[in-house]
Amino acid sequence: MTEQAEKPFLYVVVCAAGIAADVSKLITAAQERNWDVGVIATPVAMRGFFDTTAVETQTRRPIRSAWRSPGDPRPFPAPDAVAVAPATFNTINKWAAGIADTLALGTLCEAYGLGVPIAVLPCVADALAAHPAYRASLARLREMGVRFGDPYSGEPLQDGGRGEFAWERALDLLAPDAR
Numbered sequence: 226m227t228e229q230a231e232k233p234f235l236y237v238v239v240c241a242a243g244i245a246a247d248v249s250k251l252i253t254a255a256q257e258r259n260w261d262v263g264v265i266a267t268p269v270a271m272r273g274f275f276d277t278t279a280v281e282t283q284t285r286r287p288i289r290s291a292w293r294s295p296g297d298p299r300p301f302p303a304p305d306a307v308a309v310a311p312a313t314f315n316t317i318n319k320w321a322a323g324i325a326d327t328l329a330l331g332t333l334c335e336a337y338g339l340g341v342p343i344a345v346l347p348c349v350a351d352a353l354a355a356h357p358a359y360r361a362s363l364a365r366l367r368e369m370g371v372r373f374g375d376p377y378s379g380e381p382l383q384d385g386g387r388g389e390f391a392w393e394r395a396l397d398l399l400a401p402d403a404r
């Protein structure tokens with residue numbers, strides 16, 4: 226058995242939010258906590274939201290974004306846990322509604338049935354977060370046992386900064402007793 230195969234496998238689902246440019250921080254932190262990491266990105270996220278070459282080098286695996294062809298082997302092992310970071314308004318709402326029209330969404334919809342822990346770090350502007358559908362989506366996903374980090378809007382603070390995106394919180398939320 227290789228060293229990689231002995232580690233628990235974490236799916237990091239990356240959506241098309243600007244903060245995705247820093248997703249390597251989450252991958253580094255996960256690897257330091259002994260996770261083997263595979264990245265699944267939405268098709269929009271693949272279009273310039275993060276450095277895909279650097280992430281593939283970091284994880285030593287191809288990023289998955291489209292479904293494999295029938296008959297092709299599964300590129301990733303089954304997940305032991307899933308971290309969605311950053312999570313967009315779009316993906317959160319579609320996931321809660323049970324829509325599976327991207328590989329990322331299909332993976333998230335299925336993860337619930339697999340019973341693995343799922344942690345989400347939303348990155349959603351306040352104006353979007355006010356939409357009633359978003360609040361309903363959060364409530365539905367919470368009922369399903371999905372664990373959420375604090376809201377993050379990415380909007381400038383009073384001091385002009387944007388506040389830290391708490392990447393490592395996603396890993397903390399995957400602990401057995403976390404909520």
Ligand SMILES: Cc1cc2nc3c(=O)[nH]c(=O)nc-3n(C[C@H](O)[C@H](O)[C@H](O)COP(=O)(O)O)c2cc1C
Nearest residue numbers: 240241242243267269270313314315316348349379
């Ligand atoms: C530069 C840029 C930054 C964006 N940042 C965010 C964001 O932080 N949060 C969000 O929900 N949508 C953001 N969007 C909009 C999403 O990219 C858009 O809703 C997209 O359809 C999301 O697709 P996905 O959920 O499949 O990744 C951004 C768009 C652009 C062009």
